[in-house]
Amino acid sequence: MSKRLAGKVAWISGATSGIGAAAAELFAEEGARVALVGRRLELGQRLADKIEAAGGQAMAIGCDVGQEDQVRDSLARTAEAWGGLQIIVNNAGMVHVQLLHEYSESDWDRLMAVNVKSVFFSLKHGLSYFKQVPRSYMVNVGSISSFVGQAGTPAYTSSKHAMLGLSRSIALDYAADGLRCNCVCPGITDTPMLREHLDTTPDPEATLANRLQRVPMGVALTPLDVAKSILFFSCEDSAGITGTSLTVDCGYLTSAEWEHPGRTAFMEQG
Numbered sequence: 018m019s020k021r022l023a024g025k026v027a028w029i030s031g032a033t034s035g036i037g038a039a040a041a042e043l044f045a046e047e048g049a050r051v052a053l054v055g056r057r058l059e060l061g062q063r064l065a066d067k068i069e070a071a072g073g074q075a076m077a078i079g080c081d082v083g084q085e086d087q088v089r090d091s092l093a094r095t096a097e098a099w100g101g102l103q104i105i106v107n108n109a110g111m112v113h114v115q116l117l118h119e120y121s122e123s124d125w126d127r128l129m130a131v132n133v134k135s136v137f138f139s140l141k142h143g144l145s146y147f148k149q150v151p152r153s154y155m156v157n158v159g160s161i162s163s164f165v166g167q168a169g170t171p172a173y174t175s176s177k178h179a180m181l182g183l184s185r186s187i188a189l190d191y192a193a194d195g196l197r198c199n200c201v202c203p204g205i206t207d208t209p210m211l212r213e214h215l216d217t218t219p220d221p222e223a224t225l226a227n228r229l230q231r232v233p234m235g236v237a238l239t240p241l242d243v244a245k246s247i248l249f250f251s252c253e254d255s256a257g258i259t260g261t262s263l264t265v266d267c268g269y270l271t272s273a274e275w276e277h278p279g280r281t282a283f284m285e286q287g
């Protein structure tokens with residue numbers, strides 16, 4: 018069977034770990050030349066070496082996606098190295114666990130820059146490459162927090178809701194240029210980000226086990242599970258689909274059941 022991304026060039030942000038790293042390896046297996054874009058150049062280089070050793074083509078590029086010039090330059094380096102660019106995966110993201118009234122303005126701004134503004138930057142500076150080809154693809158990584166609230170992460174939840182709106186806007190405004198833009202929304206995925214988040218709780222393993230009790234499939238996703246959906250939207254397997262989202266969550270959002278702490282202020286008289 019022919020490889021699904023043969024001849025394609027992909028730019029994947031946050032490709033140094035977790036979902037982005039899994040997507041990079043999968044894309045390379047499917048024949049793409051892959052730019053591994055992230056802040057941690059050494060990790061990216063290690064993964065690029067691994068991909069090349071397995072017969073793929075990859076290049077690590079240091080980039081803070083919250084900085085417009087770095088996004089622009091990393092896209093240019095990718096397109097120059099391989100003669101074009103057809104796929105952008107906006108996967109890089111961060112979480113800030115704090116109640117809203119405890120945030121500083123810079124906490125809020127930084128998260129929004131990394132999680133949302135980065136998509137704007139990548140479209141703005143990637144469009145000229147997309148316009149050179151009849152078909153191009155943008156996949157944005159949202160979250161189940163694109164649809165529902167999540168305790169203690171107000172900026173993250175806001176950013177992931179915004180990601181969905183931005184994906185729809187991009188899909189509308191650039192369909193005439195041959196771009197399809199979709200959003201993959203993962204549930205609980207076992208990555209360094211999840212572990213970091215769990216580590217803010219007193220007993221991380223107990224917290225995870227407790228959360229998984231609300232997941233119909235009863236397990237956490239692997240990064241590869243999510244990467245497969247990113248691949249789907251990055252090739253003609255998803256022909257005809259744009260401006261939509263795909264929830265990949267082991268059934269998490271299908272349940273309306275929720276555990277509450279027993280009493281809330283609204284239950285008190287008066």
Ligand SMILES: NC(=O)c1ccc[n+]([C@@H]2O[C@H](COP(=O)([O-])OP(=O)(O)OC[C@H]3O[C@@H](n4cnc5c(N)ncnc54)[C@H](O)[C@@H]3O)[C@@H](O)[C@H]2O)c1
Pocket residue numbers: 030031032033034035036037054055056057080081082083108109110111131158159160161202203204205206207208209210211240
């Ligand atoms: N793990 C989950 O349960 C889960 C659930 C829903 C959505 N997501 C989303 O999936 C995406 C990938 O996260 P992950 O779970 O693989 O976590 P991860 O921490 O392994 O990966 C996030 C990547 O983004 C990179 N990154 C962060 N800030 C950056 C910046 N300023 N510039 C460049 N790169 C930056 C990190 O270095 C890392 O490589 C994120 O957008 C996250 O919000 C994760």
